[in-house]
Amino acid sequence: MFYMVQMFVNRPESVSDEKWAELRTAEMNYAQDLMREGKFRHVWRVVGDVSNVSIFDVDTHAELHDILQNLPLFPYMDVKVTPLAEHPSGLPEMYAYAS
Amino acid sequence: MFYMVQMFVNRPESVSDEKWAELRTAEMNYAQDLMREGKFRHVWRVVGDVSNVSIFDVDTHAELHDILQNLPLFPYMDVKVTPLAEHPSGLPEMYAYAS
């Protein structure tokens, strides 16, 4: 099932550059594992902002919540989750992913 | 280039069922042509609402504006456009479309 997840990242002043770089690397590795597993289908950067538009494809709410709360940057995020369904205008192949 | 386009449709009371069905069919055909041309990459229905999350992939703002204002349902829509860039965590293939 598809979920749009909009993540708004707010870096507190107290977090050092080193720590923040460390967190961001961990975040990237964590995200890319999910992408390779086919759970994290799309991610785009919102131009001019430290936020993104992500599309997740998982089986249950619980699975998504578990994925999100274990994001290394989760403590520094405001997250908005929107459940998505296939659109009647969408071509079938738009919802079929290889894996 | 990628744009998120969120379309919120508000059907006025004065539009008959027939007219609305006609408009929706025209909208689907128009959208699917764009999808086959590779300009309209993704569309999902927001669960419980008459709105969608769409991802367009076009070369210029002008092209997107032209596409949107010619949507048969455009006069009945509130539209929010968000320019998107590739995200550093995204896998390269996530931004490469066959056509």
Next chain:
Amino acid sequence: MFYMVQMFVNRPESVSDEKWAELRTAEMNYAQDLMREGKFRHVWRVVGDVSNVSIFDVDTHAELHDILQNLPLFPYMDVKVTPLAEHPSGLPEMYAYAS
């Protein structure tokens, strides 16, 4: 899976008392069928408003969207859907329904 669905009903002036009574009866029958099927777990009236807080328990987003858009009063509603997961503080039996 659980979803909170908040429904805000706005009756247009043009809808007659008879038509509205008809719609509300159809809505109640439709809802109670879903309740007996175990898909519509909870519904409460928000005091002082023509809106409700509902908890649905269905397997997919698509199933929920289909249920909602076929509500007789759907054309007269603003709907907000919030996906819910089990809470770590919740007692197990709170999420186990007989049917």
Next chain:
Amino acid sequence: MFYMVQMFVNRPESVSDEKWAELRTAEMNYAQDLMREGKFRHVWRVVGDVSNVSIFDVDTHAELHDILQNLPLFPYMDVKVTPLAEHPSGLPEMYAYAS
């Protein structure tokens, strides 16, 4: 009587991991006592957020206020309380709890 209580938790940076874990354990024990007493009927986690949707069943506003302000995490919460009544579409058994 039923109340929806939406709790939005904001952990300040200054609270250590140990202190926060301690608070969360106290919160769980406190909540589960109320659940066993039949005052705290339902709690769901909002997917992707550190907030919940709770349904309380108590006799007076004062009782609810007392319960809420004694939540161990109360100082770190924004709380929204919505009084709920039985809905005309609801099946009688939906409002009848064993204890």
Next chain:
Amino acid sequence: MFYMVQMFVNRPESVSDEKWAELRTAEMNYAQDLMREGKFRHVWRVVGDVSNVSIFDVDTHAELHDILQNLPLFPYMDVKVTPLAEHPSGLPEMYAYAS
């Protein structure tokens, strides 16, 4: 128990002066009966607006909802209900009403 009820009245253009005067008279009689019964403790007009701040004193949410939805002007209102408890700074007599 005390509830603040803020009522915002919106008169549609289609309602004639006669009908509106009739509704307002019915509203006043209905309200004053409740006031004499001790259920409708306070009402103030918000200066410059067609809205009021009311304090109701009833035993249950259901009773309040029933009272509100039977207000003659209810179909033309947006209503916000806020449950109130006695304040620790309040003098005891502020919460004791003769009847």
Next chain:
Amino acid sequence: MFYMVQMFVNRPESVSDEKWAELRTAEMNYAQDLMREGKFRHVWRVVGDVSNVSIFDVDTHAELHDILQNLPLFPYMDVKVTPLAEHPSGLPEMYAYAS
């Protein structure tokens, strides 16, 4: 003249428990003096929140502003003031206070 005053209290982390208790005691004494003088007619706690709904009865804006800015907790408050007039539906005695 009547004013609704909604006070939203935000305790900064830096204020110690002792200091806060001191401030709250001073606030209660200050408020109760005003209540006995008949200037502070009503106060209710908003259930689940650290905010209140108060009704003041003073002769001028200046007098109210002076009262409010000298509240011991004023520096920690967001305050919303709404001027109120007698409502045409209100019974005369609802606006007549013994002193």
Next chain:
Amino acid sequence: MFYMVQMFVNRPESVSDEKWAELRTAEMNYAQDLMREGKFRHVWRVVGDVSNVSIFDVDTHAELHDILQNLPLFPYMDVKVTPLAEHPSGLPEMYAYAS
């Protein structure tokens, strides 16, 4: 006493040009009488909008409410009232009006 009153005028489509012109003339005459009486101290047009910023100087809330609800355009307005007091930085003469 001073009140800022912000008036936002919304002309319904159903009101004819003649009727609207009539209402506006009545509004101007009504307003200018109040100005000559010293109750309506200031009025400015918000540039680009059909709204104004007005400063009234009357003795009671009730007097202001009566003035406002009898504005010929009142049924077509959203009105926001803000009670104002003399500012400690203001020069005394700024609050002294000849009549």
Next chain:
Amino acid sequence: MFYMVQMFVNRPESVSDEKWAELRTAEMNYAQDLMREGKFRHVWRVVGDVSNVSIFDVDTHAELHDILQNLPLFPYMDVKVTPLAEHPSGLPEMYAYAS
């Protein structure tokens, strides 16, 4: 030309009482010079808030911006500027200031 300037002052915890008193004195002197020059026509305190409604009368945007950014309390303010024009209902003398 007239501008409404609404200033919302937020005193950070870190600013000592002495420093704040110093800033407020400087602010008053600075404001009163502008008042005597006829650039700062009106200022009222919003009752119950640390904000004001001011009317400036200057020749250009640049002049106003320069005045505002040099307010001693400017770093601690949120400022909203609304350009104002003479209102057709206003009496001519309402816009004519001695100096």
Next chain:
Amino acid sequence: MFYMVQMFVNRPESVSDEKWAELRTAEMNYAQDLMREGKFRHVWRVVGDVSNVSIFDVDTHAELHDILQNLPLFPYMDVKVTPLAEHPSGLPEMYAYAS
């Protein structure tokens, strides 16, 4: 002096296609005259919306208000006006226009 003017156009259902086309032509002619006079410096279409971002360059608020309220589409617009000053980072030539 520079003003940003954001115009949001809302076409009522009751306005015929012919009438709307007429209004839009009149609007374009009116706007282009102002552009040639150097009062209307910039206009861009907001992608996906029936709104624009315009930059006007006129001498007084009154002049701008007069220009705006005489726009043929003014009755169908929500308008937001923001006064702008030269920015310290801007190159001088950015504010110098040939005529």
Next chain:
Amino acid sequence: MFYMVQMFVNRPESVSDEKWAELRTAEMNYAQDLMREGKFRHVWRVVGDVSNVSIFDVDTHAELHDILQNLPLFPYMDVKVTPLAEHPSGLPEMYAYAS
């Protein structure tokens, strides 16, 4: 292509005057280079605020995002990006820049 970029700068208390002056100088130099390259077409200061309205003219979202995130003051900004297209009423020369 044109983008409106609205930048809202929030200087944290912890940043010293020296550091802030350094950042602002770097910001100006960075901006003026972009202006001379023809990528940063317009910038105006919003009167009374530490925010600006900027018009960028670049070829892709990615280029804009790269420009913005490398602004020296970017970590202290809230940024809103609005894609703009040529307006049908605009004179051709309004969109033609020498370089």
